[in-house]
Amino acid sequence: xxxxxxxxxxxxxxxxxxxxxxxxxxxxxxxxxxxxxxxxxxxxxxxxxxxxxxxxxxxxxxxxxxxxxxxxxxxxxxxxxxxxxxxxxxxxxxxxxxxxxxxxxxxxxxxxxxxxxxxxxxxxxxxxxxxxxxxxxxxxxxxxxxxxxxxxxxxxxxxxxxxxxxxxxxxxxxxxxxxxxxxxxxxxxxxxxxxxxxxxxxxxxxxxxxxxxxxxxxxxxxxxxxxxxxxxxxxxxxxxxxxxxxxxxxxxxxxxxxxxxxxxxxxxxxxxxxxxxxxxxxxxxxxxxxxxxxxxxxxxxxxxxxxxxxxxxxxxxxxxxxxxxxxxxxxxxxxxxxxxxxxxxxxxxxxxxxxxxxxxxxxxxxxxxxxxxxxxxxxxxxxxxxxxxxxxxxxxxxxxxxxxxxxxxxxxxxxxxxxxxxxxxxxxxxxxxxxxxxxxxx
Amino acid sequence: xxxxxxxxxxxxxxxxxxxxxxxxxxxxxxxxxxxxxxxxxxxxxxxxxxxxxxxxxxxxxxxxxxxxxxxxxxxxxxxxxxxxxxxxxxxxxxxxxxxxxxxxxxxxxxxxxxxxxxxxxxxxxxxxxxxxxxxxxxxxxxxxxxxxxxxxxxxxxxxxxxxxxxxxxxxxxxxxxxxxxxxxxxxxxxxxxxxxxxxxxxxxxxxxxxxxxxxxxxxxxxxxxxxxxxxxxxxxxxxxxxxxxxxxxxxxxxxxxxxxxxxxxxxxxxxxxxxxxxxxxxxxxxxxxxxxxxxxxxxxxxxxxxxxxxxxxxxxxxxxxxxxxxxxxxxxxxxxxxxxxxxxxxxxxxxxxxxxxxxxxxxxxxxxxxxxxxxxxxxxxxxxxxxxxxxxxxxxxxxxxxxxxxxxxxxxxxxxxxxxxxxxxxxxxxxxxxxxxxxxxx
Numbered sequence: 008x009x010x011x012x013x014x015x016x017x018x019x020x021x022x023x024x025x026x027x028x029x030x031x032x033x034x035x036x037x038x039x040x041x042x043x044x045x046x047x048x049x050x051x052x053x054x055x056x057x058x059x060x061x062x063x064x065x066x067x068x069x070x071x072x073x074x075x076x077x078x079x080x081x082x083x084x085x086x087x088x089x090x091x092x093x094x095x096x097x098x099x100x101x102x103x104x105x106x107x108x109x110x111x112x113x114x115x116x117x118x119x120x121x122x123x124x125x126x127x128x129x130x131x132x133x134x135x136x137x138x139x140x141x142x143x144x145x146x147x148x149x150x151x152x153x154x155x156x157x158x159x160x161x162x163x164x165x166x167x168x169x170x171x172x173x174x175x176x177x178x179x180x181x182x183x184x185x186x187x188x189x190x191x192x193x194x195x196x197x198x199x200x201x202x203x204x205x206x207x208x209x210x211x212x213x214x215x216x217x218x219x220x221x222x223x224x225x226x227x228x229x230x231x232x233x234x235x236x237x238x239x240x241x242x243x244x245x246x247x248x249x250x251x252x253x254x255x256x257x258x259x260x261x262x263x264x265x266x267x268x269x270x271x272x273x274x275x276x277x278x279x280x281x282x283x284x285x286x287x288x289x290x291x292x293x294x295x296x297x298x299x300x301x302x303x304x305x306x307x308x309x310x311x312x313x314x315x316x317x318x319x320x321x322x323x324x325x326x327x328x329x330x331x332x333x334x335x336x337x338x339x340x341x342x343x344x345x346x347x348x349x350x351x352x353x354x355x356x357x358x359x360x361x362x363x364x365x366x367x368x369x370x371x372x373x374x375x376x377x378x379x380x381x382x383x384x385x386x387x388x389x390x391x392x393x394x395x396x397x398x399x400x401x402x403x404x405x406x407x408x409x410x411x412x413x414x415x416x417x418x419x420x421x422x423x424x425x426x427x428x429x430x431x432x433x434x435x436x437x438x439x440x441x442x443x444x445x446x447x448x449x
Numbered sequence: 450x451x452x453x454x455x456x457x458x459x460x461x462x463x464x465x466x467x468x469x470x471x472x473x474x475x476x477x478x479x480x481x482x483x484x485x486x487x488x489x490x491x492x493x494x495x496x497x498x499x500x501x502x503x504x505x506x507x508x509x510x511x512x513x514x515x516x517x518x519x520x521x522x523x524x525x526x527x528x529x530x531x532x533x534x535x536x537x538x539x540x541x542x543x544x545x546x547x548x549x550x551x552x553x554x555x556x557x558x559x560x561x562x563x564x565x566x567x568x569x570x571x572x573x574x575x576x577x578x579x580x581x582x583x584x585x586x587x588x589x590x591x592x593x594x595x596x597x598x599x600x601x602x603x604x605x606x607x608x609x610x611x612x613x614x615x616x617x618x619x620x621x622x623x624x625x626x627x628x629x630x631x632x633x634x635x636x637x638x639x640x641x642x643x644x645x646x647x648x649x650x651x652x653x654x655x656x657x658x659x660x661x662x663x664x665x666x667x668x669x670x671x672x673x674x675x676x677x678x679x680x681x682x683x684x685x686x687x688x689x690x691x692x693x694x695x696x697x698x699x700x701x702x703x704x705x706x707x708x709x710x711x712x713x714x715x716x717x718x719x720x721x722x723x724x725x726x727x728x729x730x731x732x733x734x735x736x737x738x739x740x741x742x743x744x745x746x747x748x749x750x751x752x753x754x755x756x757x758x759x760x761x762x763x764x765x766x767x768x769x770x771x772x773x774x775x776x777x778x779x780x781x782x783x784x785x786x787x788x789x790x791x792x793x794x795x796x797x798x799x800x801x802x803x804x805x806x807x808x809x810x811x812x813x814x815x816x817x818x819x820x821x822x823x824x825x826x827x828x829x830x831x832x833x834x835x836x837x838x839x840x841x842x843x844x845x846x847x848x849x850x851x852x853x854x855x856x857x858x859x860x861x862x863x864x865x866x867x868x869x870x871x872x873x874x875x876x877x878x879x880x881x882x883x884x885x886x887x888x889x890x891x
């Protein structure tokens with residue numbers, strides 16, 4: 008049996024995908040049953056890094072998703088449109104879809120999976136999160152027998168590269184971003200990466216799989232790394248932490264025992280923000296462009312997946328592994344009989360998860376601020392926090408800057424709403440010159 | 450549809466497995482289609498940590514594998530017999546088998562998979578390596594599209610716990626082993642762990658999956674950690690290394706370009722031994738009872754899987770994930786039609802991999818020896834190594850012990866056969882008091 012693949016896009020990931028499919032020697036034997044039938048490109052004449060017959064190439068993407076000979080569509084165009092529309096057309100034509108498009112899946116996943124279920128086909132997306140790291144398949148299969156408590160990831164290579172260099176060089180954000188842009192580790196428009204949007208797309212997808220419900224992408228709290236300073240990294244280090252952009256999805260701890268006092272019962276936190284990570288934590292040593300995803304569940308405990316989060320080869324490996332999974336399922340179908348869906352590939356949940364507001368989050372906090380160097384200031388700070396039920400672990404004066412005392416406050420686990428109210432009050436103090444930074448602590 | 454499970458064994462892993470199957474809430478919905486039908490135990494009266502109807506329990510294990518109502522047999526007895534015979538009987542009865550038994554699979558895998566293929570059923574073994582870490586399924590599925598170059602693992606928690614404590618406390622092997630036995634981290638008879646047999650079973654299994662061929666377990670080189678001393682750990686640390694018991698399966702680098710000079714073409718190295726690991730290597734920071742498996746392939750690069758390598762919960766998670774995979778496949782089968790095997794679950798290879806002899810290995814080496822403190826000794830050493838084509842990176846006198854000079858030699862990458870010949874010659878020198886240790890360097 009041979010299954011025909013239509014490839015939408017021949018950029019970095021598309022090229023990598025074609026290379027694997029065209030050269031199956033010493034790879035899984037199932038790859039030999041796959042054949043690239045059509046490849047949709049923007050320009051027919053562009054020089055390519057992969058050899059494909061000219062007859063394969065077309066600029067007519069709609070013709071590919073409507074081609075009755077094609078069994079599996081691989082969408083590696085990126086961006087919201089025309090990707091979303093083409094995927095929906097492919098599904099309507101009864102074709103399976105493999106996509107690396109985290110933006111489309113995180114925003115339109117509900118629509119896509121409903122359409123796929125209706126057509127009796129699959130939408131697979133291993134490449135959308137963590138590049139080559141197998142994490143989507145393990146979440147759907149091996150880890151699914153667990154009650155997942157949390158998924159915590161370093162899922163954006165660009166920001167991890169920048170933070171790692173800031174950590175190693177003691178440099179500030181802007182110059183290192185510029186250097187990263189020149190070296191090709193950051194895009195000319197770095198917004199989606201450095202403001203955390205890409206990580207938010209990915210944690211929305213991981214949360215959906217881990218907790219078996221749809222996630223409203225708009226409800227994902229998202230804070231980037233622009234405001235992280237060399238000073239914070241240096242103080243965090245003295246306290247035994249590294250600063251990482253973490254994407255976190257966690258079942259609220261009260262969810263097992265809902266009470267009237269805990270409005271967050273049976274709900275999730277889904278959030279992306281720079282975080283102080285204890286240096287002995289498994290995620291603390293994930294550096295450079297590497298990604299890692301830590302899954303916590305009952306009864307498995309902690310497992311972590313680590314690897315290259317982007318790049319032609321790794322991402323193509325993930326794309327082709329999905330194509331192979333579909334091929335395996337197609338191999339098992341007797342054409343004569345009714346098709347029964349593979350419950351480990353199909354997406355069965357249709358309800359949305361409840362996402363709790365950030366105010367309800369319980370976390371430790373790190374706060375750096377500049378105050379006038381007067382007696383009683385620390386007492387005033389401590390009293391204010393106390394009045395808002397924010398219990399402090401430490402207040403330390405770490406230096407002087409232009410006649411101002413620079414203080415670092417670390418709290419115990421407190422409710423974010425209370426902490427933010429206390430910080431708002433501090434901001435209004437005559438002694439306060441600036442709230443330099445507020446960071447959450449893992 | 451409900452599928453019936455027969456459980457052979459109700460020890461630690463069996464109990465954990467039963468707990469998950471009896472309590473499916475907030476786990477994958479497929480678990481609801483699984484039912485524990487019979488549980489085979491040694492004694493019916495023993496107090497249990499899990500509630501099962503007394504009618505489920507039986508001491509007649511053969512009756513379970515022959516019970517026509519049972520679809521899936523879970524073998525968590527451990528040991529070679531009666532496990533092997535029972536698995537073969539179950540397969541002959543057309544039952545799928547899930548096993549956590551690395552000893553049986555590494556030794557009798559060929560026999561089991563041949564029997565399974567003949568009967569059109571599966572033998573799944575996620576729990577046999579790395580406890581709860583999903584590594585077998587990713588190797589069979591997501592990573593299968595790659596050309597795997599190497600699998601390198603810390604796959605034995607007991608030895609990693611002992612080496613971690615030796616590293617942290619500066620202590621020697623024997624007292625820490627005894628303490629580990631009292632704390633329950635090592636067995637009363639620690640041989641299978643500390644002599645590397647357990648790790649050798651596991652790397653034989655991983656190599657078979659990664660390289661798509663059967664592995665002769667007897668051909669796996671295996672050296673344990675008994676001879677690793679506090680002195681070696683301390684010197685290794687000074688050189689920038691930690692000592693880990695690594696299980697390594699690697700395609701020989703000459704395999705892509707076989708020549709008459711390289712008899713190892715198209716062959717594998719499969720070996721277990723204590724190894725100096727550079728401290729910035731991803732495996733270097735895997736401590737305590739944790740396991741980690743690093744997979745290197747083309748085009749994915751490096752991916753690592755990290756987590757608890759043993760224990761009731763993690764291992765049971767792996768067992769039940771296999772049971773669920775089988776249930777998913779059974780769900781897709783229309784009873785009316787001929788069964789087509791799932792090519793991602795079945796084991797298709799029947800040929801044996803060629804394993805190259807250790808003499809042919811190219812590696813760096815660390816050697817610690819005690820010599821008489823005479824002029825010219827270091828020159829004599831250097832000359833001997835040179836005569837055997839062993840190029841040295843350093844010879845350092847690290848101390849004096851009972852009027853003997855303690856030297857540490859580190860080589861460049863050299864052929865093991867040459868290195869061992871040179872060491873044999875050194876042993877015969879009048880100046881040599883003792884070859885204290887020989888370790889390979891990653």
